[in-house]
Amino acid sequence: MQIFRNSDRIVSPWRNGGGVTAEIVVSPQGANFEDMDWRASLARVEQDGPFSSFPGVDRVLTVVDGDMSLRLNEGPAVKIDAATSPLSFPGETSIQARTSSGASVLNIFVRRGHWRATAERLTVSAPRSFPVDPPALVYAVDDLSVRVGDTAKALHAGDAILLKTPAELRLSAPGPSARSVVVRLFPIA
Numbered sequence: 001m002q003i004f005r006n007s008d009r010i011v012s013p014w015r016n017g018g019g020v021t022a023e024i025v026v027s028p029q030g031a032n033f034e035d036m037d038w039r040a041s042l043a044r045v046e047q048d049g050p051f052s053s054f055p056g057v058d059r060v061l062t063v064v065d066g067d068m069s070l071r072l073n074e075g076p077a078v079k080i081d082a083a084t085s086p087l088s089f090p091g092e093t094s095i096q097a098r099t100s101s102g103a104s105v106l107n108i109f110v111r112r113g114h115w116r117a118t119a120e121r122l123t124v125s126a127p128r129s130f131p132v133d134p135p136a137l138v139y140a141v142d143d144l145s146v147r148v149g150d151t152a153k154a155l156h157a158g159d160a161i162l163l164k165t166p167a168e169l170r171l172s173a174p175g176p177s178a179r180s181v182v183v184r185l186f187p188i189a
Contacts, residue, residue: 006158018049039109054091062086066103086119127172141179
């Protein structure tokens with residue numbers, strides 16, 4: 001289990017100036033968009049405008065704070081917020097974003113034809129256990145307690161853990177409830 005603290009991330013502006021992004025983890029370590037297998041990042045959409053194009057990459061986008069409307073390939077606007085299901089789409093999709101107050105989004109990028117990803121929102125009030133196969137990422141939207149075997153870790157809001165071995169994962173909330181996003185990554189043979 002590897003922890004990625006929100007406080008350790010380096011924030012970079014988007015190429016188009018419409019927001020900022022902070023890489024959580026990339027595989028292999030140090031890879032860029034041309035040679036990565038997969039990548040997880042947290043972005044802040046700060047103004048209306050287009051998303052960057054990422055040919056050959058599939059994306060899963062999960063809003064963790066705020067809301068926005070997206071128009072994909074000139075289609076009707078789709079409103080997404082911190083309660084809607086994660087949105088999957090090809091990286092070269094033409095996307096126009098509109099936001100009234102900004103939105104923070106967890107972005108998962110996978111190399112098409114080599115990897116596939118799913119994201120699931122999970123709110124825990126009572127402790128919850130389930131098996132995970134690696135690699136899997138847990139992003140803490142709220143403070144969250146994570147246990148794998150005899151190892152327990154406290155995650156603050158914005159922290160993430162990467163599981164590299166099969167495990168029984170136990171999540172619990174230090175308060176009344178805690179929101180998280182569980183990302184599963186699957187290699188394609």
